[in-house]
Amino acid sequence: MKAIATSAAALVPEPAEIVEKRSFGRELHAYRLSFLDPAVRPRFDFMPGQFNMVYVPGVGEVAISISSDPEEEDLEHTIRIVGRTTRVIDGLGVGDVLGLRGPYGSYWPLHEARWKDVLVVTGGLGCAPVTGAIEYMFRRRANYGRISILHGVKKPSDLAHREHFEAWRRQPDTFVGLTADQPDRAWRYRVGVVTELFEEVEIDPARTIVFMCGPQIMAVLAVHILQERGVPAERIFISLERNMKCAVGLCGHCQLGPEFVCKDGPILPYARIARFFGVRGL
Amino acid sequence: MSARVRAARPRLGVFKFASCDGCQLQLLNLEDELLALADRVEIAHFLEASSRVEPGPYDVALVEGSITTSRDVERIREVRDQSAFLIAIGACATAGGIQHLRNVADVEAWKSEIYPHPEWLDTLATSTPISDHIPVDHEIHGCPVNKREVLRVMLRALLGAGPDPPRASVCMECKRSGHVCVIVAGGQACMGPVTRAGCGALCPSLGRGCYACFGPYEGANGPALAGRLEGLGLPRRDLARRFRGITGSHPAFRSTAEGLEDGDG
Amino acid sequence: MPDASEPCWLERTRLQRLLDVLLERGFEVHGPVLRDGATLFAPVQRVAELAAGWRDEQTPGGYSLEPCGEARTFGVVSGPGALKPFVFAPHEPLLQVRMDGPGSSFEAEPVLPEGHKVAVLGARACDLAALAVQDRIFLRGRFPDPHYAVRRRALFTIGVSCTRSVSTCFCTSQGTGPEVTGGYDLALTELAEGFVVRFGSPEGEDLVGALGLPIASEEALRRERSDLDACAEGIERALDSGDLRDLLYANLGHPRWEEVGERCLGCGNCTMVCPTCFCHDQRDEPALDGAASLRVREWDSCFNPEHSQIHGINFRARVRDRYRQWLVHKLAGWVDQFDTSGCVGCGRCITWCPVGIDLTEEVDAIRRTEGAS
Numbered sequence: 074m075k076a077i078a079t080s081a082a083a084l085v086p087e088p089a090e091i092v093e094k095r096s097f098g099r100e101l102h103a104y105r106l107s108f109l110d111p112a113v114r115p116r117f118d119f120m121p122g123q124f125n126m127v128y129v130p131g132v133g134e135v136a137i138s139i140s141s142d143p144e145e146e147d148l149e150h151t152i153r154i155v156g157r158t159t160r161v162i163d164g165l166g167v168g169d170v171l172g173l174r175g176p177y178g179s180y181w182p183l184h185e186a187r188w189k190d191v192l193v194v195t196g197g198l199g200c201a202p203v204t205g206a207i208e209y210m211f212r213r214r215a216n217y218g219r220i221s222i223l224h225g226v227k228k229p230s231d232l233a234h235r236e237h238f239e240a241w242r243r244q245p246d247t248f249v250g251l252t253a254d255q256p257d258r259a260w261r262y263r264v265g266v267v268t269e270l271f272e273e274v275e276i277d278p279a280r281t282i283v284f285m286c287g288p289q290i291m292a293v294l295a296v297h298i299l300q301e302r303g304v305p306a307e308r309i310f311i312s313l314e315r316n317m318k319c320a321v322g323l324c325g326h327c328q329l330g331p332e333f334v335c336k337d338g339p340i341l342p343y344a345r346i347a348r349f350f351g352v353r354g355l
Numbered sequence: 356m357s358a359r360v361r362a363a364r365p366r367l368g369v370f371k372f373a374s375c376d377g378c379q380l381q382l383l384n385l386e387d388e389l390l391a392l393a394d395r396v397e398i399a400h401f402l403e404a405s406s407r408v409e410p411g412p413y414d415v416a417l418v419e420g421s422i423t424t425s426r427d428v429e430r431i432r433e434v435r436d437q438s439a440f441l442i443a444i445g446a447c448a449t450a451g452g453i454q455h456l457r458n459v460a461d462v463e464a465w466k467s468e469i470y471p472h473p474e475w476l477d478t479l480a481t482s483t484p485i486s487d488h489i490p491v492d493h494e495i496h497g498c499p500v501n502k503r504e505v506l507r508v509m510l511r512a513l514l515g516a517g518p519d520p521p522r523a524s525v526c527m528e529c530k531r532s533g534h535v536c537v538i539v540a541g542g543q544a545c546m547g548p549v550t551r552a553g554c555g556a557l558c559p560s561l562g563r564g565c566y567a568c569f570g571p572y573e574g575a576n577g578p579a580l581a582g583r584l585e586g587l588g589l590p591r592r593d594l595a596r597r598f599r600g601i602t603g604s605h606p607a608f609r610s611t612a613e614g615l616e617d618g619d620g
Numbered sequence: 621m622p623d624a625s626e627p628c629w630l631e632r633t634r635l636q637r638l639l640d641v642l643l644e645r646g647f648e649v650h651g652p653v654l655r656d657g658a659t660l661f662a663p664v665q666r667v668a669e670l671a672a673g674w675r676d677e678q679t680p681g682g683y684s685l686e687p688c689g690e691a692r693t694f695g696v697v698s699g700p701g702a703l704k705p706f707v708f709a710p711h712e713p714l715l716q717v718r719m720d721g722p723g724s725s726f727e728a729e730p731v732l733p734e735g736h737k738v739a740v741l742g743a744r745a746c747d748l749a750a751l752a753v754q755d756r757i758f759l760r761g762r763f764p765d766p767h768y769a770v771r772r773r774a775l776f777t778i779g780v781s782c783t784r785s786v787s788t789c790f791c792t793s794q795g796t797g798p799e800v801t802g803g804y805d806l807a808l809t810e811l812a813e814g815f816v817v818r819f820g821s822p823e824g825e826d827l828v829g830a831l832g833l834p835i836a837s838e839e840a841l842r843r844e845r846s847d848l849d850a851c852a853e854g855i856e857r858a859l860d861s862g863d864l865r866d867l868l869y870a871n872l873g874h875p876r877w878e879e880v881g882e883r884c885l886g887c888g889n890c891t892m893v894c895p896t897c898f899c900h901d902q903r904d905e906p907a908l909d910g911a912a913s914l915r916v917r918e919w920d921s922c923f924n925p926e927h928s929q930i931h932g933i934n935f936r937a938r939v940r941d942r943y944r945q946w947l948v949h950k951l952a953g954w955v956d957q958f959d960t961s962g963c964v965g966c967g968r969c970i971t972w973c974p975v976g977i978d979l980t981e982e983v984d985a986i987r988r989t990e991g992a993s
Contacts, residue, residue, distance in 0.1 A: 077764075081732060082730060084714070084763075084766075085728045086728055088727075130719035130726040131516070131717065131904055132515075133516075153931075156930075157518075157519060161516050172728070316927065316928060319900075322761055322762075323757070323763065323898065324917075325900070325922065326899065333957070336761075348872075349872075353941075354937065354941030355945070391908045392908065395909075395910060507905070510905075511906065513906075523921065523923075523924040524923075527919070530710075531711060531892065531918060531919050532710070533710070534656070536974065537656075538681075539971065540656065549887070574886050576882075576884065579882070580885055582975070583681070583974055
């Protein structure tokens with residue numbers, strides 16, 4: 074019975090207080106969360122790319138990747154207001170309490186990426202799951218080769234963490250390319266879709282590893298270009314998004330082919346999902 | 356809806372258009388819960404329950420019934436203007452109800468057949484759902500609605516959360532409850548496989564075929580079910596009537612009915 | 621579990637004694653009873669409550685019962701219900717939350733089932749095979765399911781080998797039947813005068829001891845063998861499993877998916893009656909006073925519109941996508957995920973599909989025209 078009680082307890086959300094809320098436009102907020110019981114924090118040790126189930130009591134749970142650095146005490150989740158649970162989160166602020174359970178899923182291959190060039194390709198809100206990974210690498214800058222960050226948004230207002238991109242741009246041996254599909258007059262970066270930014274980076278296929286996150290249509294196109302330029306499928310890592318309810322591979326919602334995105338993913342090498350990725354209706 | 360509905364004690368208005376009052380009765384049938392609910396919600400306008408009427412605005416409005424007169428058309432706009440979150444409840448309000456059958460009949464002809472003074476009647480040629488006239492924030496389906504679902508929607512609203520209605524087919528509820536399929540084992544015409552869940556598979560639980568009062572579920576495959584039920588020996592004309600019933604104005608059901616009627620010669 | 625027992629013999633007239641001993645030991649005993657034109661597992665206390673003297677005919681989309689003309693207790697092969705609801709409840713609470721509302725602090729406690737002892741009499745070989753598949757899903761992963769674990773621990777299974785089949789059966793091609801060969805506490809084979817009995821667990825052995833059963837005669841075992849062989853030979857439907865995983869993965873764009881999507885109702889009956897399907901939804905149900913909330917889960921289905929939906933995107937928007945997901949997962953994805961097919965050949969999805977879609981026929985159609993697009 075003890076094992077059963079333990080496995081039941083692992084699925085219980087822990088209350089955490091919102092200690093900071095930063096908004097990027099009306100529909101995108103970053104929440105920093107601090108556990109009411111600090112003793113549970115070690116259970117939430119994570120690697121960049123993993124996610125928590127964020128819980129609103131009485132309302133529901135949503136899977137949200139952790140966008141803070143693993144070494145920070147507080148956890149940050151960048152949340153887009155898109156559904157019935159996030160709409161309630163939208164109305165919460167500093168001092169309010171959310172529940173967290175996790176961390177779940179796979180993480181970016183930051184160890185494997187050491188001594189390699191890292192190409193980060195993101196679109197839309199896709200930067201949130203990879204922000205922590207980028208910060209992680211810069212904090213250990215000597216361990217990584219050239220870092221190129223290509224990020225595309227539809228509208229300038231979709232650009233969260235603009236200050237991050239500006240800070241990264243000043244890092245040694247680093248390229249940051251930003252582009253918007255539908256720019257406004259104040260937009261001072263490139264215009265177009267993110268795959269057009271590939272023209273601006275040199276890729277040495279033998280020593281490049283790719284972290285990718287964003288809309289499927291972007292990822293399909295980007296994978297195509299990268300493979301044409303010789304990057305092997307085993308070194309293109311994609312963060313996937315699917316409907317998740319349990320987050321532990323039991324409820325069945327998040328499947329892509331044989332993968333449970335919640336526990337096998339959300340980050341998977343393209344080589345593993347090539348057969349299924351981009352197939353309509355899968 | 357969050358900020359508006361999360362007022363300390365939200366004000367509720369219940370309004371009736373062309374209908375039988377059965378959905379409002381479902382609210383009153385929440386006997387064990389109604390008092391507790393009234394603690395959390397100020398029932399400001401609910402003529403079926405009380406003649407005491409408070410003026411708007413209302414945080415939540417429940418609207419029963421379909422639009423069948425020109426006065427209805429004006430009145431529903433007034434209700435909309437007074438209501439922050441407006442929910443259409445029941446098949447009349449969401450699909451025009453059984454009275455939508457007038458939409459495929461000659462209203463002028465039957466008026467004079469039924470009434471001695473048809474000229475005294477002020478009625479539109481159609482019975483239409485609320486959403487044909489004003490923006491609706493949510494719909495609760497059924498004839499009548501399931502009182503549990505109305506309560507679920509209210510309790511969610513009180514937390515500032517939107518509804519999460521059942522969207523599967525009736526078969527899901529039927530099988531979860533362990534009922535034996537009345538089509539496969541009973542040879543009955545059951546509309547469950549094309550109908551939206553929410554009733555708890557009430558009719559199949561009593562050994563009767565579902566008659567689709569909750570309307571089509573998303574992606575309902577009417578023609579495939581019609582073909583199967585035809586195989587049970589049901590004449591196409593009778594089958595068409597099953598799709599023409601209470602929620603027959605929904606495109607998925609209407610087109611199936613039309614297909615069956617066309618093929619009936 | 622090793623089957624170390626010498627087969628024993630239970631006279632037909634002593635079957636009640638088996639029920640009595642189980643009841644005395646605190647089990648709620650479920651057996652197949654007649655209900656609304658089919659058999660369902662329901663609580664029983666007397667042998668007379670069982671669906672004896674009947675047999676079932678099953679066809680794609682059709683199920684009927686008729687008197688079988690002999691005193692067989694287990695003449696009906698199967699009804700729509702398998703063992704699944706006993707271990708994976710159709711609807712159950714997961715978590716009780718005390719709260720003041722969104723944004724407030726809260727306390728959450730798991731709600732576990734009581735785990736009262738249940739004995740199921742009349743599980744078929746395919747049902748037991750399905751239970752073994754569900755054990756892999758719910759118990760063998762990194763996050764074992766506590767609710768399933770409690771119910772599973774409290775379950776005592778009495779399998780009954782099949783001596784007749786229906787047209788939708790194809791256990792032989794899935795290697796799961798018709799003979800009960802494992803995963804049981806007790807296993808019976810019904811002959812005219814009584815039952816050959818084997819035990820497959822210490823609890824089963826103890827029960828056989830309590831009943832004081834004699835060893836089965838050689839003649840009884842010969843007849844048992846011949847009845848089981850005849851049953852196996854009579855099963856005509858088959859699922860050609862050769863390279864099935866690769867066949868399906870290589871034919872995700874096959875036109876058959878579109879064609880079956882035209883016939884499929886998308887109603888999800890196949891997934892509800894499938895003894896291995898495990899998808900479930902979970903959601904919070906706030907209490908009337910706003911100070912508590914209960915997280916519940918219930919059976920979900922890959923045929924439900926919201927199953928594959930996230931904010932504005934539905935990955936499987938069309939019925940054909942959902943049918944393909946179900947079939948490819950069942951027969952291919954399962955192999956990668958759980959190292960077993962998800963299909964045990966019970967045929968329920970064929971019988972209880974209101975329009976009689978037959979997965980063996982769908983697979984054959986794809987196999988015949990492999991590579992079409």
